[in-house]
Amino acid sequence: MASVLHLGDIDVDVVLKDIKNIHLSVYPPTGRVRISAPKRMSVDTIRVFAISKLDWIKQQQAKLRQQERETPRDYVERESHFVWGKRYLLHVVESDQRPSVELEHQRMCLRVRPGSSDAKREAVVEEWFRRQVRSAIPELLAKWQPVLGVEAERLLVRRMKTRWGSCNHQARTIRLNTELAKKPAECLEYILVHELIHLLEPTHNARFTAAIDRVMPDWKHRRMVLNQIPVRREKWKY
Numbered sequence: 298m299a300s301v302l303h304l305g306d307i308d309v310d311v312v313l314k315d316i317k318n319i320h321l322s323v324y325p326p327t328g329r330v331r332i333s334a335p336k337r338m339s340v341d342t343i344r345v346f347a348i349s350k351l352d353w354i355k356q357q358q359a360k361l362r363q364q365e366r367e368t369p370r371d372y373v374e375r376e377s378h379f380v381w382g383k384r385y386l387l388h389v390v391e392s393d394q395r396p397s398v399e400l401e402h403q404r405m406c407l408r409v410r411p412g413s414s415d416a417k418r419e420a421v422v423e424e425w426f427r428r429q430v431r432s433a434i435p436e437l438l439a440k441w442q443p444v445l446g447v448e449a450e451r452l453l454v455r456r457m458k459t460r461w462g463s464c465n466h467q468a469r470t471i472r473l474n475t476e477l478a479k480k481p482a483e484c485l486e487y488i489l490v491h492e493l494i495h496l497l498e499p500t501h502n503a504r505f506t507a508a509i510d511r512v513m514p515d516w517k518h519r520r521m522v523l524n525q526i527p528v529r530r531e532k533w534k535y
Contacts, residue, residue, distance in 0.1 A: 316334075388407065
């Protein structure tokens with residue numbers, strides 16, 4: 298069951314679900330607000346909760362709207378791309394070899410077959426970014442799972458349109474965005490720790506904040522860095 302709360306100039310999508318706790322999310326790029334609440338919770342209680350979070354909602358919306366976004370990528374010569382927080386200029390090589398991506402000094406060398414479409418070039422680069430994130434994960438899991446005393450059953454890397462990461466608490470599954478390969482490595486580490494803590498505490502309550510403060514005191518700085526480098530411009534879907 299879904300409905301909408303109107304709080305001044307802010308509309309809040311409300312979804313009643315078979316869950317125990319209320320969840321508040323603000324989604325990019327425009328700052329759409331959604332509350333997931335237990336089925337038994339009254340509209341008045343949800344409204345009071347939303348009003349209590351208005352300042353936080355407005356802060357998050359302002360951050361999202363101010364964040365710089367990439368111009369559309371065409372995958373052509375000397376187009377700039379970020380890899381682990383550093384800017385590289387694209388160098389396109391057409392040859393009858395297996396498509397690949399390699400970093401050479403300050404260049405990202407994209408090898409594709411002659412006549413490859415923009416969509417094919419994009420797919421090759423996207424898959425390379427996915428492998429970059431995937432290859433960085435084992436070392437981070439070995440470091441952080443013992444510290445936190447948790448273990449994810451599955452960890453998936455995929456292109457995500459509204460989140461840097463997500464955690465299914467019940468299935469103990471974590472998903473990470475391929476776009477994290479464009480950010481400094483400390484950002485991937487922050488998001489992974491964030492999602493691992495959600496295996497202990499599904500909501501962003503005081504226990505969650507205390508846990509991340511304890512193990513990663515500089516997490517707010519990492520989050521700031523995460524939001525500084527331009528993110529993908531695309532047609533966002535929810």
